[in-house]
Amino acid sequence: MSSKKPIKASGRRKVGPSRQLREGLIIATAALSGCEGIQSTLTPRGPAAESIARINWIMFWGATAILLLVMTLALYAVYRHPRKRRPISGNGMIVTGGVILPLVALSALLIYGTHGMSNLRHEPYEGALRTMRIEVVGNQWWWDVYYWIGDQGTNVITANEIHIPAGFPVAISVRSNDVIHSFWVPSLAGKIDLVPGKSNRILLQADRPGVFRGQCAEFCGAQHARMALFVVAESPHTFATWLAKQRLPDSTPVHPILQRGQDAFVANGCLECHTIRGLGKAKLRGPDLTHVGDRLFLAAGSIKNNPANLAKIIAHSQFVKPGSAMPSFTELDSDTLQSIAAYLWSLK
Ligand code: HEC
Ligand SMILES: [Cu+2]
Structure with missing residues (x-):
């Protein structure tokens, strides 16, 4: 009789959670595999995206550590032997855990986070500007792309696709022809808003050649979801060849x-x-x-x-x-x- 109960109980405990755990793992793996690829903050392919990913992981592990600490304290309070329970002194705990700890943690995060926004800073942008500026203009629901090189005006205009030389910071300026859009290439950099009547800027850098997908990240109307763009990072030589070809006008049809x-x-x-x-x-x-x-x-x-x-x-x-x-x-x-x-x- 006594042997019946434990078997049943342990049997239930084993089958239930482990199956849930397995299902959970399958779903998590499927979801996480979606995070890989050409449009992901978790696969950074440029310095700005790398610093964003780093801040993300610091916050993730920091929040995990705090959660574990709070849960341990809560479980300790609940399961401690009743006879050993006693009220803890209020003030010390509140000042340490409620004031000092958040103040130190959040200030450190703020300083570190601000430091990480280097691709929005003035000097590197000015430096990159000396070679080239790519102007991205938002429209409902597509992107104009203008290349401004040196003092000359531009005769290279494309749409929805930006070619950049890999390994170099590229100065991007953005504006909008209608509503607010947001320029976001997750694998390369953070987001920047395209605001009507205003010009914003961001540095884009890909470490190696590759194709990266970007997306309008500010709801801008019915076809907002179909407002994507591609960044094609090429070797400087390939980029120069591409640019030279883009400068040429339409050729007379031969056929x-x-x-x-x-x-x-x-x-x-x-x-x-x-x-x-x-x-x-x-x-x-x-x-x-x-x-x-x-x-x-x-x-x-x-x-x-x-x-x-x-x-x-x-x-x-x-x-x-x-x-x-x-x-x-x-x-x-x-x-x-x-x-x-x-x-x-x-x-x-
Ligand atoms: C009233 C303006 C207008 C006229 C006329 C027009 N288009 Fe368009 N076309 C657009 C706009 C705006 C887009 C961008 C649509 C989007 O992606 O949201 C577009 C997109 C396109 C594209 C896709 C380009 C790309 O890079 O994504 C092609 C190709 C095209 N048009 C061909 C034509 C042809 C051929 C004609 C004539 C038979 C034509 N269009 C007439 C406004 C026009
Ligand atoms: Cu948009």
């Missing part, structure tokens, strides 16, 4: 289909909103398409860039990104649509 695409682009009023240098300048605002074929994604990270998706965004923009300022051109016949897509794809 009849491409020529047909270019004619259709003009005839259908695409130049109202899209600039193609060498072909025409937009009156309204839409992404610069001079080298659109070179981009990884279309419509701010919504779909991969390829001829099929180019045709898709032209004919069904309002399906891909409902509410965006790009109208759907559903009336284009298939041949015309394919030729425009082929022409845009050829703009490398």
